[in-house]
Amino acid sequence: MPATTTTRPQLSYLADQMNDLNQRGTHFNLRVLEDEQVRTVSGTMSIHMELEEKIARFKNTEACVVFQSGFAANAGTVSAILGKDDFIISDELNHASIIDGARLSRAKIKVFRHKDTAHAEELLKEIAVEPGHKLLITDGVFSMDGDIGPLPALCDLAEKYGAIMMIDDAHSSGVLGRNGRGTADHFNVHGRVDVQVGTLSKAIGALGGYVCGSRDLIDFLYHRARPFLFSTSHPPSVAATCIAAFDVLEQEPERIDKLWGNTRFFKKELGALGFNIGGVRPACAPS
Numbered sequence: 001m002p003a004t005t006t007t008r009p010q011l012s013y014l015a016d017q018m019n020d021l022n023q024r025g026t027h028f029n030l031r032v033l034e035d036e037q038v039r040t041v042s043g044t045m046s047i048h049m050e051l052e053e054k055i056a057r058f059k060n061t062e063a064c065v066v067f068q069s070g071f072a073a074n075a076g077t078v079s080a081i082l083g084k085d086d087f088i089i090s091d092e093l094n095h096a097s098i099i100d101g102a103r104l105s106r107a108k109i110k111v112f113r114h115k116d117t118a119h120a121e122e123l124l125k126e127i128a129v130e131p132g133h134k135l136l137i138t139d140g141v142f143s144m145d146g147d148i149g150p151l152p153a154l155c156d157l158a159e160k161y162g163a164i165m166m167i168d169d170a171h172s173s174g175v176l177g178r179n180g181r182g183t184a185d186h187f188n189v190h191g192r193v194d195v196q197v198g199t200l201s202k203a204i205g206a207l208g209g210y211v212c213g214s215r216d217l218i219d220f221l222y223h224r225a226r227p228f229l230f231s232t233s234h235p236p237s238v239a240a241t242c243i244a245a246f247d248v249l250e251q252e253p254e255r256i257d258k259l260w261g262n263t264r265f266f267k268k269e270l271g272a273l274g275f276n277i278g279g280v281r282p283a284c285a286p287s
Helices: 009-024 046-058 070-081 096-105 117-126 151-161 215-224 236-251 254-272
Strands: 063-067 087-091 108-112 134-139 164-168 195-199 209-213
Touching (some): 009 164, 009 215, 046 063, 063 070, 070 096, 070 134, 070 164, 070 209, 087 096, 087 117, 108 117, 117 151, 134 151, 209 215, 236 254
Parallel strands (some): 087 108, 087 134, 134 164
């Protein structure tokens, strides 16, 4: 079952902000209209909501919001949920969209050595008594090196120090986990990751990005994520393409088995030619 907000106190402050919007009369619900405009005005069609609901079920979360790109999803989310009094603890090889989102948020940024969970804990200890929210963020599969992030250990740290746990799963969705459900499924840490970001332009083969998490998180992003608020919605043909691609992932798992077979063969032959390709890596390596 999807994790509920009551089990993840790290993002409870977003519900308080949504209550404040309600009291001020500036809260809204997305209206389903058949028009291709900004999603919050008249650009939300039933097929957009169908896609978001499908992704949420696929990722085993309460809700999902689709952005115009994976870059917009990362940058828009980080800059929306944090402010100048907050902290970001980020892997040094995280994607550029995470880095830009961190800068836009104006939060204090602390960078830990690549996949070095001991260094990440040192940084969390340094700010443990500081006011403000803490966001611990990593790529699931790193785009340039192709290695897998130490998600279980980072989840442990997030829970120990009360940090928000966020993962960019762009390069692992469609590759890792059951039917390509991603890193959280690969490591079986469902309910321990507060924010899951993914893309619709890699394994899904279309365009766009998405964020999955609690209902409170997604409602908050509907109201506060600027790339979502100020961009035109996807054409319905794109949404339909994405829905069909998720159907393929769920109904034809042999395609992922074939991908991994090709990957193992490719790496074996590279090794035979004398290339150093590092450790065990998914299909995006070497980049």
